[in-house]
Amino acid sequence: MASYKVLIKRSAEKELRLVPKIDLTRIVSKVQSLSIEPRPHGCEKLSGEEKYRIRQGDWRIVYSINDTHQTIEIVKVGHRREIYRI
Numbered sequence: 001m002a003s004y005k006v007l008i009k010r011s012a013e014k015e016l017r018l019v020p021k022i023d024l025t026r027i028v029s030k031v032q033s034l035s036i037e038p039r040p041h042g043c044e045k046l047s048g049e050e051k052y053r054i055r056q057g058d059w060r061i062v063y064s065i066n067d068t069h070q071t072i073e074i075v076k077v078g079h080r081r082e083i084y085r086i
Contacts, residue, residue, distance in 0.1 A: 003035045004065075008074040015077045023059055027077065030056045034072050038065050051075060053083075 008016075008031075019027060033040065034054075043054045051064045060083040062076040076083060 002070060004038050004070045004072050006031060006035050006072045006074065009076075012074045012077050019059065019077065023057060027056050027059055027061065030054060031061060031074060034063065038072055055080075 016024065016027070039052065040054065043052050045052055046062070051062055054061050054063075058080050060076075060078060060080055061074060062083065063072050063074045065072055
């Protein structure tokens, strides 16, 4: 299985800076594992969008997958109480 390239939007990068260090290491390892398995067990497709969501503790990682270019783009990272608000 070919590995995917993980890209992080600038806005998601800024959101990662606000995550506590303890949770940040877990989130980074979860994001890195997406390059091997872009649709891991426990991921959910968001309704109405071509985006997926994975959980890491109280944090959520929203990303999109482009299978033709084999890229994953991290769109948003946030706490579970704030991530789905517009």
